[in-house]
Amino acid sequence: MFSEKNIVLIVSGGIAAYKAATFARLLIKEKAHVKVVMTKSATEFITPKTMAVLTNEPVLTDLFADPTDAKIDHISVADWADYIFVVPATANIIAKIANGIADDAASTVLAARHTPLIIAPAMNENMYRQKAVQKNLQNIVADGDIVIQPAEGLLAEGYSGQGRLPEPADILAYSELVLHQKQGRLQNKHVVISAGGTVEPIDPVRYISNRSSGKMGYALAKAAAEQGAQVTLVSATTTLSDPIGVKTIHIQSAQDLSDQMMAALPAADIMIMAAAVSDYRISEPAVNKLKKQTSGQLTLTLVENPDILAQLGAMKKEQYLVGFAAETQNLLEYAQTKLVKKNADMLVANDVSKQQVGFGYDTNQVTILTKNQEPQVLPLQDKLSVARKIMQKISEVIN
Numbered sequence: 001m002f003s004e005k006n007i008v009l010i011v012s013g014g015i016a017a018y019k020a021a022t023f024a025r026l027l028i029k030e031k032a033h034v035k036v037v038m039t040k041s042a043t044e045f046i047t048p049k050t051m052a053v054l055t056n057e058p059v060l061t062d063l064f065a066d067p068t069d070a071k072i073d074h075i076s077v078a079d080w081a082d083y084i085f086v087v088p089a090t091a092n093i094i095a096k097i098a099n100g101i102a103d104d105a106a107s108t109v110l111a112a113r114h115t116p117l118i119i120a121p122a123m124n125e126n127m128y129r130q131k132a133v134q135k136n137l138q139n140i141v142a143d144g145d146i147v148i149q150p151a152e153g154l155l156a157e158g159y160s161g162q163g164r165l166p167e168p169a170d171i172l173a174y175s176e177l178v179l180h181q182k183q184g185r186l187q188n189k190h191v192v193i194s195a196g197g198t199v200e201p202i203d204p205v206r207y208i209s210n211r212s213s214g215k216m217g218y219a220l221a222k223a224a225a226e227q228g229a230q231v232t233l234v235s236a237t238t239t240l241s242d243p244i245g246v247k248t249i250h251i252q253s254a255q256d257l258s259d260q261m262m263a264a265l266p267a268a269d270i271m272i273m274a275a276a277v278s279d280y281r282i283s284e285p286a287v288n289k290l291k292k293q294t295s296g297q298l299t300l301t302l303v304e305n306p307d308i309l310a311q312l313g314a315m316k317k318e319q320y321l322v323g324f325a326a327e328t329q330n331l332l333e334y335a336q337t338k339l340v341k342k343n344a345d346m347l348v349a350n351d352v353s354k355q356q357v358g359f360g361y362d363t364n365q366v367t368i369l370t371k372n373q374e375p376q377v378l379p380l381q382d383k384l385s386v387a388r389k390i391m392q393k394i395s396e397v398i399n
């Protein structure tokens with residue numbers, strides 16, 4: 001989102017100012033063009049030289065630095081920006097932003113801005129909870145700017161509380177999410193997505209599962225959140241971290257998943273079944289760990305699990321229902337049959353026998369089937385790009 005964009009990074013004078021260096025580097029890694037403006041206090045914590053070398057640009061610190069220069073720096077910097085970040089934002093600069101005070105280079109650039117502003121407050125918890133600071137933050141949000149909540153954790157004062165600057169990668173991810181959401185096409189929609197592979201216990205230490213990594217479902221959750229949706233992710237096993245801005249519920253078995261999805265159905269607008277659900281479970285999982293059998297054989301009795309997509313298809317009213325079909329042969333035929341039989345509105349089919357497609361890979365190649373439309377074949381691409389195309393298609397159909 002920030003690739004080839006002009007970013008003004010304003011650094012104010014808090015103890016977390018050193019993290020602005022990492023943040024600048026991340027932006028540059030995203031191929032953004034970065035210019036840094038620092039308050040006088042910020043230069044007590046990190047040198048302008050560091051920021052200049054990292055960004056390969058001069059750093060603006062003084063409104064009146066060069067009296068012979070006819071150029072008005074604070075205006076040209078504000079005009080140049082596609083986005084302005086304040087990382088970290090002190091209580092002081094927050095007060096200036098909220099009240100339009102312009103008494104140094106940083107606050108004057110801010111007063112002259114006309115592009116989206118994202119600020120990341122960081123301070124001692126008592127300062128953060130101060131009524132004046134909270135009122136100023138509320139005013140900044142009410143003016144349409146973005147405030148990233150400080151994180152909880154160990155503060156510079158040696159005790160824990162809310163006030164820490166979030167990690168630079170989280171500031172970047174959260175900013176992208178919120179900026180996307182502001183332009184999103186799924187505002188006010190509740191999207192429920194299942195992901196990962198279900199786990200069916202054999203005994204307390206063993207289970208039956210499948211190769212699903214959860215990557216596709218997690219990418220869908222991220223893509224739905226980017227479009228401004230309220231997203232609930234019902235996640236079976238995966239090693240992935242919970243996506244930012246998404247309510248994630250962790251479950252184990254197909255029965256747990258069925259319970260969560262059925263409970264979520266009435267309040268959902270869009271239901272996406274991307275989890276790989278075990279068709280069968282052990283009829284009676286052993287209470288204690290199974291010992292080796294003297295016969296040299298172990299027979300497990302399996303019983304069928306609920307068909308969650310079919311359950312949702314039978315129960316749904318206005319909800320838009322999306323299923324996934326991972327097949328190794330006769331892909332489109334199976335997917336078409338599944339679309340109709342399960343009463344789904346969209347079926348995303350992938351041939352998991354192909355290289356780089358489906359389970360565990362970061363890429364996927366899918367065909368989207370909808371009722372009364374020609375199948376849409378998407379090229380092989382990373383799972384987030386696939387997810388964005390799927391959410392785009394859903395938003396077109398339901399809006």
Ligand SMILES: Cc1cc2nc3c(=O)[nH]c(=O)nc-3n(C[C@H](O)[C@H](O)[C@H](O)COP(=O)(O)O)c2cc1C
Pocket residue numbers: 011012013014015016039040041042089090091092093122123124127
């Ligand atoms: C060691 C030290 C650490 C500080 N850390 C913070 C901080 O994390 N957050 C904050 O709002 N102010 C902090 N301050 C206070 C600010 O530096 C002070 O309010 C200053 O006026 C801010 O100026 P600026 O907003 O122009 O950068 C700290 C001050 C000192 C001396």
